[in-house]
């Protein structure tokens with residue numbers, strides 16, 4: 433594997449939204465290829481802002497983000513599409529076309545890889561269909577390939593979301609609260625899938641989470657944000673309750689953990 | 698315990714005021730166009746004679762309606778298909794959340810407004826001067842009419858779609874066109890089909906009206922028979938059209954239900 437694949441670097445990066453809200457403040461951060469990073473912070477801390485800066489869904493007001501040494505373009509166009517091709521994204525609300533088959537949804541991950549007219553007329557090359565099928569295999573739902581997305585459970589839909597990202601053959605995966613709409617059992621399955629894929633394929637993975645115990649359990653490296661600022665950056669193994677208190681600016685409660693037994697320790 | 702709040706009292710002044718306003722408006726409008734009840738009553742014998750002459754319908758005339766009727770339907774189909782296809786880009790560019798930019802949006806909106814402001818009869822006249830009176834001019838006029846109907850309705854439903862899916866297509870490196878095709882249109886498809894069917898129903902009716910001014914089809918037959926005082930045939934035509942329109946509406950209704 434290419435050593436320079438999937439590295440991310442923020443340099444003095446800031447995002448101020450048009451209404452004046454600060455989404456990111458002077459962020460300096462480096463993420464190495466293949467890392468599994470969990471980003472935590474209370475609601476509005478800037479977790480989504482950080483992820484969405486990496487694939488250019490949000491624009492920086494100052495500073496830069498680089499992916500593998502190339503600055504993320506700050507305007508729409510070919511260059512930005514070329515970058516996005518290598519960055520898969522997974523969403524809290526899955527974002528599938530419900531009326532289409534699972535396969536059609538996964539093929540959306542191939543849009544940037546094939547000539548426009550092929551996608552337009554649904555004339556996908558065999559190779560791309562194969563990549564899509566492999567992606568489904570990777571998340572264990574090949575048997576659902578020809579089922580309509582609407583007929584899947586939440587966990588299965590999120591697997592399709594993951595497969596769509598994998599179909600991009602990405603260097604980076606950005607997951608914005610991927611388990612926030614799922615029940616506890618499914619949550620653990622999806623988190624395990626993400627970790628396994630990270631290990632198997634070496635794809636740099638950034639996951640926004642708001643459950644502290646999940647962050648500690650699955651994160652390799654934890655990044656804490658507060659009011660758009662980096663307030664914690666360290667290994668998940670060493671993170672303490674004290675650190676979490678700093679990140680959240682308050683004592684945490686059972687709302688902050690998935691498994692309630694973890695509170696009060 | 699939960700007790701439902703008491704039902705609020707009717708707002709009688711508002712209700713009576715509205716009613717009074719409507720009655721007043723109607724009287725005023727009728728006065729404006731010279732409508733008078735006494736005149737209508739004096740003319741009743743004439744109307745009675747017309748009704749007598751129009752009954753019974755001339756069933757022997759029915760077979761001769763087939764060809765012109767089909768022509769009417771063809772005109773409506775061509776208008777719906779051509780207009781329905783052209784309405785797609787026009788509606789997309791008129792949807793604030795999907796358009797390519799403020800200038801394109803503004804131009805497209807105004808274009809739509811012009812199409813909608815001018816009546817289908819006007820377009821029929823325009824096209825008649827270009828290609829001559831007949832079915833082709835009718836079909837072209839209905840294409841414009843269809844664009845106006847579908848683009849207005851559909852651009853509004855497109856503005857209400859969830860932008861999550863279009864964003865996901867963008868995030869995967871998709872182009873603007875791909876965002877529209879894979880992210881937006883699937884969400885608007887049901888509405889589109891429903892509006893296209895609605896436009897077809899309108900087009901069948903409009904196609905008959907255009908026939909009256911020479912665009913061919915059933916409207917033209919209707920006009921010739923009326924001019925020849927063949928009122929029993931006129932009744933027959935009206936009956937046939939009534940049945941046909943009901944059948945078409947029934948079919949389109951069932952297609953729409955199946956989509957839902």
Ligand SMILES: Nc1ncnc2c1ncn2[C@@H]1O[C@H](COP(=O)(O)OP(=O)(O)OP(=O)(O)O)[C@@H](O)[C@H]1O
Pocket residue numbers: 449450451453454455473474475476477478479480481482642
């Ligand atoms: N498009 C926008 N326009 C204006 N303000 C925004 C926009 N998007 C986010 N913000 C604001 O920026 C700040 C950071 O938002 P962000 O969505 O990154 O937080 P988050 O950590 O992802 O929160 P959550 O856990 O609720 O998803 C918040 O105060 C939010 O209200």
Ligand SMILES: [Mg+2]
Pocket residue numbers: 479480481608
């Ligand atoms: Mg968020």
